Amino acid sequence: MKTGKTLPAAITIFGAKGDLTKRKLIPALYNLYTDKHLPPVFVIYCVDFLPEDETAFKLDLLAGINEFSRNGKANEKEWEGFAKNIFYLQGDFLKTETYTGLKGKLDAFGKKQKQNGSRIFYFAVAPRFIEIIAEGLYKHTICNRDGLDRIVVEKPFGTDLDTAKKLNRFLTKRFAEKQIYRIDHYLGKEAVQNIMAFRFANYVFEPLWNKKYIDHVQISVAEEVGVGKRGGYYEGSGALRDMVQNHLLQLLCIVAMDSPEFYQSELIRDAKVKVLKDIRPYTPAQVLKNVIRGQYTAGNVHGVPRLPYRKEEHVLSASNTETFVAARLFIDNDRWKGVPFFLRTGKSMPVQSSVIVVQFKDSPHKIFKDDITPNRLIISIQPELEISLLFESKVPGLKMKLKPVEMDFTYQESYTETIPEAYEALLLDVLDGNPTLFMRADQVEAAWKVVMPILDTWKKYPAKELHLYKAGTWGPTAATALLKPYAKDWFRLSAREDSIK
Ligand code: BG6
Numbered sequence: 079m080k081t082g083k084t085l086p087a088a089i090t091i092f093g094a095k096g097d098l099t100k101r102k103l104i105p106a107l108y109n110l111y112t113d114k115h116l117p118p119v120f121v122i123y124c125v126d127f128l129p130e131d132e133t134a135f136k137l138d139l140l141a142g143i144n145e146f147s148r149n150g151k152a153n154e155k156e157w158e159g160f161a162k163n164i165f166y167l168q169g170d171f172l173k174t175e176t177y178t179g180l181k182g183k184l185d186a187f188g189k190k191q192k193q194n195g196s197r198i199f200y201f202a203v204a205p206r207f208i209e210i211i212a213e214g215l216y217k218h219t220i221c222n223r224d225g226l227d228r229i230v231v232e233k234p235f236g237t238d239l240d241t242a243k244k245l246n247r248f249l250t251k252r253f254a255e256k257q258i259y260r261i262d263h264y265l266g267k268e269a270v271q272n273i274m275a276f277r278f279a280n281y282v283f284e285p286l287w288n289k290k291y292i293d294h295v296q297i298s299v300a301e302e303v304g305v306g307k308r309g310g311y312y313e314g315s316g317a318l319r320d321m322v323q324n325h326l327l328q329l330l331c332i333v334a335m336d337s338p339e340f341y342q343s344e345l346i347r348d349a350k351v352k353v354l355k356d357i358r359p360y361t362p363a364q365v366l367k368n369v370i371r372g373q374y375t376a377g378n379v380h381g382v383p384r385l386p387y388r389k390e391e392h393v394l395s396a397s398n399t400e401t402f403v404a405a406r407l408f409i410d411n412d413r414w415k416g417v418p419f420f421l422r423t424g425k426s427m428p429v430q431s432s433v434i435v436v437q438f439k440d441s442p443h444k445i446f447k448d449d450i451t452p453n454r455l456i457i458s459i460q461p462e463l464e465i466s467l468l469f470e471s472k473v474p475g476l477k478m479k480l481k482p483v484e485m486d487f488t489y490q491e492s493y494t495e496t497i498p499e500a501y502e503a504l505l506l507d508v509l510d511g512n513p514t515l516f517m518r519a520d521q522v523e524a525a526w527k528v529v530m531p532i533l534d535t536w537k538k539y540p541a542k543e544l545h546l547y548k549a550g551t552w553g554p555t556a557a558t559a560l561l562k563p564y565a566k567d568w569f570r571l572s573a574r575e576d577s578i579k
Contacts, residue, residue, distance in 0.1 A: 086119035086195030093202035094124030100142035106501035111160045122164045132166045177214040197227040216252035224254040239526040246519040260517035264325040266500030269459040273332045288413045294564040296420045296435040297329050300427040309392035316399045321423040323529045343514035354524035356411040365535040370556045372402030374426040377549030384549035398540045401425045404557035426549035432459040435569040451482040463489040
């Protein structure tokens with residue numbers, strides 16, 4: 079049987095002149111093409127509002143590949159072969175003729191392929207257009223074969239639980255759930271996918287993966303970048319909606335989920351939803367105690383001065399939007415009862431570093447005089463891709479003296495394969511009709527349910543306990559205090575050596 083990868087594919091990108099298309103989607107599709115993962119017959123229709131000369135448009139896409147592709151500059155011949163399949167369609171998402179025009183093109187392409195191909199519609203647009211475009215596709219029966227036609231919806235998926243539910247209802251009335259691919263690009267990252275392999279293909283860790291042996295877990299996604307030109311969007315979002323509701327909670331799910339019975343998309347997604355449902359809901363008083371929010375002030379990152387958040391473009395001068403969140407969450411199930419999961423993310427931090435640290439408990443039975451550092455498993459997602467295990471070892475010499483050391487697995491040393499970008503993996507899954515790494519409707523809603531008490535509390539007390547931190551630092555000190563008594567500080571990749579005490 080043919081898979082989606084070999085079936086002819088018509089890919090339509092709405093929002094073709096946006097940043098996402100240029101930086102991520104086209105470079106990913108180009109790399110899939112050069113690595114021979116795209117089907118032999120494919121076409122990419124790029125739809126956007128503004129009139130555009132097709133040649134100039136393609137040159138801009140080429141510039142995007144040259145600048146952002148993991149493989150560097152495009153090869154002239156490969157680019158020509160790829161680019162001849164790209165077409166720019168000028169169209170207002172609000173107008174009927176955009177959809178009739180697109181339908182005409184897709185039908186003509188389909189006819190040539192004996193209607194045997196899949197259709198992918200990527201919504202790389204502002205959230206206000208999602209329903210409009212979905213309605214256009216539905217009304218004009220452009221995306222109606224539930225085994226072959228798919229839509230890909232970018233985050234943010236709603237702005238709270240109610241809007242997410244409304245959007246889910248809207249989409250599922252028009253498309254089958256299996257046609258809807260809600261993307262969270264963190265799930266496509268190589269090192270994130272590897273956590274599943276690490277946990278469920280190495281039985282040695284499973285007996286230890288619970289409250290009896292694990293002291294706490296830290297999930298930290300630090301970003302060097304500030305909000306840059308995205309102030310308009312970010313003001314209405316903040317770090318909680320932008321990062322925690324999706325990326326960080328998804329990382330937590332992978333770390334905390336039970337083993338699915340098989341490696342099968344629905345079973346995996348069921349196991350993740352269960353984790354979200356088991357997260358303890360907080361009262362407003364508990365929110366104030368367990369969740370810290372911060373906002374960056376003027377500072378510098380790598381010696382380059384940074385504006386305070388409140389002076390960024392399109393940001394209110396008295397904004398209370400958080401650019402940093404740290405939270406202590408508990409999963410009230412048998413496996414995790416009482417084990418804190420510390421989540422942290424922030425912008426304008428000293429370095430980019432996404433790390434998960436599983437801290438094991440101290441040995442209850444001590445036979446050595448030295449202080450023992452408890453075992454620690456460190457999963458680095460980016461920029462390094464590594465897994466290390468910290469353990470005690472005897473320092474060579476005539477005395478029994480101990481010191482913690484690390485056992486390291488790095489992708490660089492173990493593999494010669496190149497690491498695909500998250501969007502490459504995810505786009506290929508869409509073409510192949512594999513939803514494992516995408517968010518199901520109930521998953522998105524369960525994640526919103528986790529953050530709703532926090533959003534509601536902050537709405538009620540807009541400025542209460544908004545901690546300021548200098549750009550280029552690791553966030554407010556209140557976030558460090560949150561770790562007590564479990565840890566003295568957040569684990570930082572850049573400070574790994576210091577942290578091995
Ligand atoms: C996006 C957020 O989803 O993820 C951005 O909207 C953030 O604010 C980005 O910068 C981080 O992604 P990555 O892959 O660079 O860690």
